[in-house]
Amino acid sequence: MSKLIKFEFKRIFQSVFFWIVTAFSVVWPILTALVYRVILSLTFDFDNGMSFEDLNLPQSMLTALTWLIAASFITELPKLVALFTCLHIGRDYTDGIIRNKITAGHSRGSIYFSYMITQLCASVFFCVVYICCGLLGLVISGFGVDLNGGEIFGRFAVSIIVFLVMTVLFVVLSLIFRRRAAPIIFCILIALMSNGVSAVIGLYNTSPKAADIYLEQRHSYFVEMIKEGYTDKDTVKLLEKEYRKSKLLGMGFGWQIFYPVYAITPLGYEGDYQIGGFTTISIASGDYKQEIDYASDLMQKDGSLNDIYPIYDWYLDEPSGDMPVFSLEQFDDEPAMHMSYSKLNWIYTGKSLVWIAVIGAWGFTVFRKKNLF
Amino acid sequence: MSETGGYILKATDVSKEYGKFKALDSMSFTVPKGSIYGLVGRNGAGKTTMMRIISGLQKPTGGTVEYGFDNKKLGNVGALVELPSIYSNKTARENLVFQYINLGLKIDDSIEKNLEFVGLGDTGKKKAGRFSLGMRQRLGIAMAMCGDPEVLILDEPINGLDPQGIIQIRDLLIHLNKEKGITIIISSHILSELSKLATDFAFVEKGKVVKEIRAIELEEAGGLLTEFYTGTPERLIPVLQSRGLSARYDSGTGIVYAKGYYNLTSIVMAANEAGVNIARVATRETDLETYFVNLVGGESNV
Structure with missing residues (x-):
């Protein structure tokens, strides 16, 4: 197989498209950083019109910006890598090179894994170039970089592994369809849909156990509110029915479909790792989260906390200091309500490796039996 | 069949089924070492399927194919099945360099010798995609020849060629067989050409070999x-x-x-x-x- 790997590397380095994707990986993140710089420095007022101001980003936002720009390869590169993979392998089908390798005496396994290994290496190369140039762009544009004490490299590594799942899928599709157009169409569609799908699946990341704990605490709070006379049983019953578990977890049955997908695939990546795109930073709401706080997410979705008060007449009587409080702090010591990124990194690494193995094995099974003519 | 008693390939009861359709029905034949072995048959008789099987592109549903040499060794089998396997965006030399890497061969002046041998020594920087069909076939044969194979499997190598191209390929194959001692298994629709080339024939009909005969016996018959x-x-x-x-x-x-x-x-x-x-x-x-x-x-x- 080493001969085939050498063969494929030579071909990859001679491929024009490989150098186009590499050039994109160099230019695009630098350009993105410069554009961000312009937009975040731009201010407008009626007296002076548009002007540029010195930028002084808070540390957390700088970390978020570093992450967002350098890790955006996961949203920017799939389309190009899909094209590169399909064109590169597709050419081997149309030119009969795969047949040639078999008749020369190479086993199908060697051929399959040589494609897989070299394409994965090419993808890692693109990602690393993109990350390095993203960091370089941040320095050039004057933002500077904040690597969160090196922790961000762990997330970069996870992003690359998640990206490799897509690459494996592209390689498999390119190898199991003999016609060149079919894998290009499928892979581009997958690449285009991956961002949206990943963002949507990422919305369903709240663990059911966290929701149970949250609802239990909320019920205790409601009971106390009834006891203190701030509300009544009927209102609580109504609110608990309205803001039930399935609604807090996400659109009723939608959660039942998407949460299992989230749990077993790395598709929730963009949601969990907040690769939210340009708007996140441009509206200056970017924040580099140190953990996923389920309680906070649940509370944001839970309208019952706002609706519990109407029975209380705020204008006639100020709420006393004795009024029960429902706050995030009460979940601080609850492990199930928090997910650290160090743990999440391992979960995504594990899930991605499993999917790489599953997709790779499926592709190999199909390729091994395929008639190559 | 063989003069020397040695065989390069022996197919025994090879079958290939696609659902209910039997492309090959217990096909058996023996290819003598050093021969030019012609497979003759109608369209759909099973020649190409057999070629694909013996070159490893397809697996039979039954029967065995034995080789009289180490067929697992890289480059011991050269094949040109239907279309030549060449990179159309590379020159003839670059194609051979790729094939040498593919086979783990040392890149040396044998590449130029191979190109000269097939008459493509002067193609320079011309991309293979711009070659005539005859030149592409010859390049395909040059690719298949890399590593000095024991057997060359050629399926319809003169299909679509003009008379000049047919003569060039015929001469090349005779040259390969006589000078390099390569056994050639060839199928062709153009029987008049095959008769000028082959030393042995297998007549294929409905997925079976109905007759094996040496060229000399055919003349007598x-x-x-x-x-x-x-x-x-x-x-x-x-x-x-x-x-x-x-x-x-x-x-x-x-x-x-x-x-x-x-x-x-x-x-x-x-x-x-x-x-x-x-x-x-x-x-x-x-x-x-x-x-x-x-x-x-x-x-x-x-």
């Missing part, structure tokens, strides 16, 4: 066939037999068939002396095509 139209066949037959011809009478057509070469004047005079009235004489030479048609029946559409 063929020859001149003459049809005598006469009203006195019982008198003509002894005349023909007395001149060393094998003769038989077909009562259905009323024709006497004689096989072999003869002097027509001598036959006519002897027949006249025997009181035989010959109304008409028609002759035809039995070539590979006629032999094939006689063997499998029906009209030749190979």
Whole structure:
């Protein structure tokens, strides 16, 4: 197989498209950083019109910006890598090179894994170039970089592994369809849909156990509110029915479909790792989260906390200091309500490796039996 | 089949089924070492399927293919099945360099020698995609030749070529067989060309080999066939037999068939002396095509 790997590397380095994707990986993140710089420095007022101001980003936002720009390869590169993979392998089908390798005496396994290994290496190369140039762009544009004490490299590594799942899928599709157009169409569609799908699946990341704990605490709070006379049983019953578990977890049955997908695939990546795109930073709401706080997410979705008060007449009587409080702090010591990124990194690494193995094995099974003519 | 007793490839009861359709039905044949082995058959007879199987592109559903050499060793089997496997955006030399890397061969001046051998030594920077069909076929053969294979498997290598291209490929293959001692397994629709090339034949019909024959035996089995139209066949037959011809009478057509070469004047005079009235004489030479048609029946559409 080493001969085939050498063969494929030579071909990859001679491929024009490989150098186009590499050039994109160099230019695009630098350009993105410069554009961000312009937009975040731009201010407008009626007296002076548009002007540029010195930028002084808070540390957390700088970390978020570093992450967002350098890790955006996961949203920017799939389309190009899909094209590169399909064109590169597709050419081997149309030119009969795969047949040639078999008749020369190479086993199908060697051929399959040589494609897989070299394409994965090419993808890692693109990602690393993109990350390095993203960091370089941040320095050039004057933002500077904040690597969160090196922790961000762990997330970069996870992003690359998640990206490799897509690459494996592209390689498999390119190898199991003999016609060149079919894998290009499928892979581009997958690449285009991956961002949206990943963002949507990422919305369903709240663990059911966290929701149970949250609802239990909320019920205790409601009971106390009834006891203190701030509300009544009927209102609580109504609110608990309205803001039930399935609604807090996400659109009723939608959660039942998407949460299992989230749990077993790395598709929730963009949601969990907040690769939210340009708007996140441009509206200056970017924040580099140190953990996923389920309680906070649940509370944001839970309208019952706002609706519990109407029975209380705020204008006639100020709420006393004795009024029960429902706050995030009460979940601080609850492990199930928090997910650290160090743990999440391992979960995504594990899930991605499993999917790489599953997709790779499926592709190999199909390729091994395929008639190559 | 083989003169030396050695074989390069032996197919035994090889079958290939696609659902209910049997592309190959227990096909068996033996390819002698050093031969040019021609597979002859109609369209859909199973030649290409067999070629794909022996070159490893497809797996049979039954039977075995044995090789008289280490077929797992890289480059020991060279194949050109249907279309040449070449990078159309590379030059002839670059294609061979890739093939050398593919086979783990040392890149040296043998690349140029191979190109010279197939007549592509002067193609320079011209991309293979701009080659004529004949040049592409020759490049495909050069690719298949890399690593000095024991056997070259060629499926329809002269399909679509102009007469000049056909002659070039034919000469090249004879050259390869004679000078490099490479055994060649070849299938072609153009039987007249195959007959000029092959040393052995296998006639394929409905997924089976119906006959294996050496070229020399085919020549002996063929020859001149003459049809005598006469009203006195019982008198003509002894005349023909007395001149060393094998003769038989077909009562259905009323024709006497004689096989072999003869002097027509001598036959006519002897027949006249025997009181035989010959109304008409028609002759035809039995070539590979006629032999094939006689063997499998029906009209030749190979």
